[in-house]
Amino acid sequence: MIGLAGCGRMGAPMLAALRDGGTRAIGFDIVDKGTDHITTNIMAFAPQLETLFCVVRDEDETNALLFDTQNLMGTAPNLQRIFICSTLSPRYVRGLRERVPDHITLIDAPMSGAVVAAKNRTLSFMLGGTADDIADATPLLSLMGRHFHHMGGFGSGMQAKVLNNLLAASHTAMTRLVLDWADEAGLETAALLNLIETSSGQNWLASGYESIEFAKHGYAPDNSIGILVKDVAAALDAAPDGADTALPKQVQATIRALKARS
Incomplete structure (x- = not known):
C-alpha cells in the first residue's frame, strides 16, 4: 500500500x-x-x-x-x-x-x-x-x-531544493517590494507585470502572480509565506562553512515582514 x-x-x-x-x-x-x-x-x-x-x-x-x-x-x-x-x-x-x-x-x-x-x-x-x-x-x-x-x-535533492527556494524567496521579497513601490508611483499592477514578463526583471513570482496562491499573502506562521521563511532557514542551516549569510538573512526578514496585498 x-x-x-x-x-x-x-x-x-x-x-x-x-x-x-x-x-x-x-x-x-x-x-x-x-x-x-x-x-x-x-x-x-x-x-x-x-x-x-x-x-x-x-x-x-x-x-x-x-x-x-x-x-x-x-x-x-x-x-x-x-x-x-x-x-x-x-x-x-x-x-x-x-x-x-x-x-x-x-x-x-x-x-x-x-x-x-x-x-x-x-x-x-x-x-x-x-x-x-x-x-x-x-x-x-x-x-x-x-x-x-x-x-x-x-540528500542531494534536498540540497538543490533549498537553494532553489532561496532564489524563490529572493524573488518573492523583491517582487513584492517593487509592486509596493509601483503602487506609490501610481503604476498599474497588471501593466507592470506585463512589462516584467518580457524584460530583464522576469521571475517566477511575477510570472505567476495571478495563479500562485500565496503571491499576495502577508506573513503568517502557518501559511505559505511562513513556510518560505522556514525554507530559508533550511538553506541557512546547510550554508558552507564561512559563507556570508547576510543577504539570505535579510531576504528572510523581509519576507517575515510582508503584509497582504489586495
Whole structure:
C-alpha cells in the first residue's frame, strides 16, 4: 500500500493524483479532512504501508511521524520505501539514513511549483538517491509531476531544493517590494507585470502572480509565506562553512515582514 502523510495544501492534491493514477493510496493527517481515504488513526494507516510519501511541514513533524508520536519505524512493519517530500534542512535529511533501518530505501524528493502545479500534476521533483532507486520511483512520481531532476546521492535533492527556494524567496521579497513601490508611483499592477514578463526583471513570482496562491499573502506562521521563511532557514542551516549569510538573512526578514496585498 502507498501512503501519503501530510494532506495539506500540497499533500492533498498529490494524494488525489496518486489515487487517480490507479494506485491504492491512502492519506494520514493529524487533522480530520472529512474524507474516507484520509485517516487520523495511525493504526489504520501504518500496518499495510509499503511506500510512504512524507509531506509534513517541518523536522518536528517528520520526527513525530517517523520516530515519536506516530512512530512509523515501530508501527509500519512492511514499510520498504520513504520519499521525503517536505522541504527540510539537508543536514537533517542526510542524518535520517543513520536513524532509518537499512532495509528501507530512502529517497529525498522535494517538489516545486506550488499548489497550482500540485493540482495540475506538473510538479518538479528534485531527487536524491541511487540511479536504480530513482528509476524505480519515476513511474510513481510521474503521476504527480512532469519534471524530474536527479541531483545525486541521498540528500542531494534536498540540497538543490533549498537553494532553489532561496532564489524563490529572493524573488518573492523583491517582487513584492517593487509592486509596493509601483503602487506609490501610481503604476498599474497588471501593466507592470506585463512589462516584467518580457524584460530583464522576469521571475517566477511575477510570472505567476495571478495563479500562485500565496503571491499576495502577508506573513503568517502557518501559511505559505511562513513556510518560505522556514525554507530559508533550511538553506541557512546547510550554508558552507564561512559563507556570508547576510543577504539570505535579510531576504528572510523581509519576507517575515510582508503584509497582504489586495
